[in-house]
Amino acid sequence: MTGKNNITTERVEPDxxxxxxxxxxxxxxxxxxxxxxxxxxxxxxVRDLSGFALFPWIFSAYLLASTVVNPIYGKLADMYGRKPLxxxxxxxxxxxxxxxxxxxxxxxxxxxxxxxxxxxxxxxTLTSTVVGxxxxxxxxxxxQGWLSSVWGISAVIGPAIGGLFVEFISWRWIFFINLPIxxxxxxxxxxxxxxxxxxxxxxxxxxxxxxxIVGAGSLIFALLQGGVSWDWFSAPSLIIFAVGxxxxxxxxWHERRTAEPVIPPWVFGxxxxxxxxxxxxxxxxxxxxxxxxxxxxxxxxxGADAITxxxxxxxxxxxxxxxxxxSARLYLRFSFRNTALMGIVVCVIASVLxxxxxxxTSTLAIAGCSFIMGVGLGLVTTSMLVGxxxxxxxxxxxxxxxxxxxxxxxxxxxxxxxxxxxxxxxLAGWLRDAPANLKGxxxxxxxDLSNLSAxxxxxxxxxxxxxxxxxxxxxxxxxxxxxxxxxxxxxxxPQKFKELSFGEAESGNVRNEAAVKSAx
Numbered sequence: 001m002t003g004k005n006n007i008t009t010e011r012v013e014p015d016x017x018x019x020x021x022x023x024x025x026x027x028x029x030x031x032x033x034x035x036x037x038x039x040x041x042x043x044x045x046v047r048d049l050s051g052f053a054l055f056p057w058i059f060s061a062y063l064l065a066s067t068v069v070n071p072i073y074g075k076l077a078d079m080y081g082r083k084p085l086x087x088x089x090x091x092x093x094x095x096x097x098x099x100x101x102x103x104x105x106x107x108x109x110x111x112x113x114x115x116x117x118x119x120x121x122x123x124x125t126l127t128s129t130v131v132g133x134x135x136x137x138x139x140x141x142x143x144q145g146w147l148s149s150v151w152g153i154s155a156v157i158g159p160a161i162g163g164l165f166v167e168f169i170s171w172r173w174i175f176f177i178n179l180p181i182x183x184x185x186x187x188x189x190x191x192x193x194x195x196x197x198x199x200x201x202x203x204x205x206x207x208x209x210x211x212x213i214v215g216a217g218s219l220i221f222a223l224l225q226g227g228v229s230w231d232w233f234s235a236p237s238l239i240i241f242a243v244g245x246x247x248x249x250x251x252x253w254h255e256r257r258t259a260e261p262v263i264p265p266w267v268f269g270x271x272x273x274x275x276x277x278x279x280x281x282x283x284x285x286x287x288x289x290x291x292x293x294x295x296x297x298x299x300x301x302x303g304a305d306a307i308t309x310x311x312x313x314x315x316x317x318x319x320x321x322x323x324x325x326x327s328a329r330l331y332l333r334f335s336f337r338n339t340a341l342m343g344i345v346v347c348v349i350a351s352v353l354x355x356x357x358x359x360x361t362s363t364l365a366i367a368g369c370s371f372i373m374g375v376g377l378g379l380v381t382t383s384m385l386v387g388x389x390x391x392x393x394x395x396x397x398x399x400x401x402x403x404x405x406x407x408x409x410x411x412x413x414x415x416x417x418x419x420x421x422x423x424x425x426x427l428a429g430w431l432r433d434a435p436a437n438l439k440g441x442x443x444x445x446x447x448d449l450s451n452l453s454a455x456x457x458x459x460x461x462x463x464x465x466x467x468x469x470x471x472x473x474x475x476x477x478x479x480x481x482x483x484x485x486x487x488x489x490x491x492x493x494p495q496k497f498k499e500l501s502f503g504e505a506e507s508g509n510v511r512n513e514a515a516v517k518s519a520x
Contacts, residue, residue: 016192017134021143023188024127026181027090028147031123032154034062034097034116034178037162041171048171049106057110060224065117067409068217072209073122074129074402075262078395079204081195082130087186089122094182101175129401130193132389140386141328145321148378152317159310208262211251218244220410223417227424264396267403272391275493276384277407279340282486283381284411286347289419289479290316290354290373294366297472301465304363312367319374324382336387337495343379344486350376351480359469380486381408387497415482422478423471430467438463 038058045058077085096116103109131143165173222240226232255261267273291313298309323343331339350373357365388400434442438460 016194019188019192020130020134021146023185023192024130025147025150026185026188027086027123028127028150029154030090030093030178030182030185031120032151033158033161033181034120035154035158037154037158037174041162041166041174044166044171045109046106049103049109058106058113061110061114062117062120063409063413064217064220064224065114066121067220067406067413068213069118069121070125070406070409071212071263071399071402074125074398074400074405075260076204077126077129077398077402079260082126082133082398083189083193083195085122086126086130086189089119089126090182090186090189091119092116093119093123094178095119097175097178097182101172125402125405126398128385128405129389129398132386132397132401133394137386137390138328138332140389141331141382142325144382144386145323145325145327145378148317148324148382149321152314152321154317203260205255205258205260205262208251208254208258211247211254212262215244215247215251216410218247220413223413226417227421232421263403264399267399272494272497273388273400273403275337275489276388277404278489279344279380279384279486279493280404281407281411281414282344282482282489283377284408284413285415285418285482286351286373286479286486287316287377287408288412288415289475289482290370292416293419293423293472293475294354294370297469298363298366301359301469301472302361302363302366308363312363313370315367315371316374316377319371320378320381323375323378327379327382327386330379331383331386335495336383336390336497337490337493339383340380340387340493341487341490343376343381343383344483344490346376346379347373347483348376348480348487351476351483354476355473355480357473357476359466376483380490391497419475419478422474426471426474427467430470434463 042058073085073089093116096112096114096119099112099115100109103112127147128144131140131147135143161177162171162174165171165177218240222237222244225240226237230236252265255263256265268277295309295313298304298312304312327339330342334342350369353369353372357369385401385404388404389397392400431442438457442460442464
């Protein structure tokens with residue numbers, strides 16, 4: 001298939017699609033398992049490498065790197081095909097994994113986690129893009145549900161595997177275990193995913209790439225460190241925010257004038273795409289708020305053990321893929337927007353239930369709220385992702401998928417900063433306003449609340465638990481506000497998702513969609 005644009009046809013037979021899907025699920029498993037398994041070995045890792053003050057950057061470096069490069073992978077995949085960029089991303093991830101396994105100190109580990117993140121930036125975006133290429137509109141909801149199920153499985157088995165490695169071998173093997181999984185994924189994708197890409201001379205927007213990395217990187221860095229390493233309105237915070245905003249403004253100006261923009265202006269200029277991307281950002285905010293504070297609520301307020309708290313949280317990862325798998329029936333009958341509206345209403349209900357939880361609630365009630373939220377998020381994210389993929393041709397699908405995933409990741413970063421600030425400010429005020437007879441027995445600041453077993457006085461411990469409940473409850477009310485904003489966003493999103501026109505011949509893209517459908 002030839003034409004003006006960089007067009008490809010996926011020549012994948014039904015049996016071949018199954019093999020490709022297995023490869024994609026293995027690839028997704030790398031990222032999902034890495035997140036859940038690393039959190040379980042932090043104590044052993046810190047003990048061996050020292051640098052306790054730096055350990056949050058084990059996660060931040062990964063998040064920062066993967067988020068910033070996400071749109072870049074999407075653009076390059078539209079230019080050169082999904083397969084080569086996915087293979088490059090997985091290879092970089094595996095290289096970073098090996099280096100992490102051999103890390104000799106905390107700084108080295110943080111750098112190598114950044115390398116892992118650069119590779120991980122390709123995984124979720126390009127796996128979802130490939131699904132959009134080789135599966136029909138009717139099939140994509142179910143397949144996205146299968147991909148989402150990888151996160152649920154990883155949430156359950158990741159901590160168990162991490163615990164076994166720490167107990168019987170070494171924490172280093174949580175990184176080395178990525179090698180056989182990644183190599184199997186590479187073999188599957190290399191041998192079964194075939195693309196016929198018509199290349200034309202393309203120009204990579206290196207200035208745009210640089211501005212995006214500086215702008216988005218600075219903004220995310222400031223959000224991650226604000227209120228942690230420095231005050232929000234301190235000089236370092238304001239300077240980094242200013243650099244990030246200036247770089248992004250220059251980036252937006254530059255993208256309107258370059259021939260091959262990294263993120264074309266139309267991505268944030270069409271109502272359908274704007275609505276879907278904002279909904280994805282809302283989903284990211286809600287997800288991070290729930291996954292960060294619900295386990296803490298179960299353990300520190302209710303006194304549940306880590307396993308019970310983890311299982312209560314895992315119901316989110318069960319409800320999400322179940323709803324994703326079912327979403328196709330809904331969006332084919334009621335439209336993408338209306339399915340997402342159903343999902344956000346479910347999220348609002350879940351937020352109300354969370355906000356009304358009493359201090360003496362049960363972990364079963366928490367698990368139920370988590371499951372309901374997972375159902376809502378599954379409907380919102382899948383219908384919006386499949387929706388934007390359905391209105392665009394092959395040569396732009398990588399960009400719109402990457403933009404959607406980027407907004408979800410950015411939402412997670414915003415949510416972490418927003419809800420962290422809410423919780424910390426309430427806790428700080430709670431400690432400051434403590435009764436006179438308890439002040440000498442309470443921690444001096446919020447950072448000293450990490451170990452509640454250190455406080456033997458029942459009255460002091462109860463006061464601390466009351467404060468933790470109050471701060472977490474405020475976060476749950478914050479989730480309600482965010483989900484209501486998401487409801488407004490979706491109400492103003494166009495109900496019908498029609499194929500977008502760009503003032504150029506798109507017939508090749510339409511024929512390509514037909515070819516993809518006939519492959520099934």
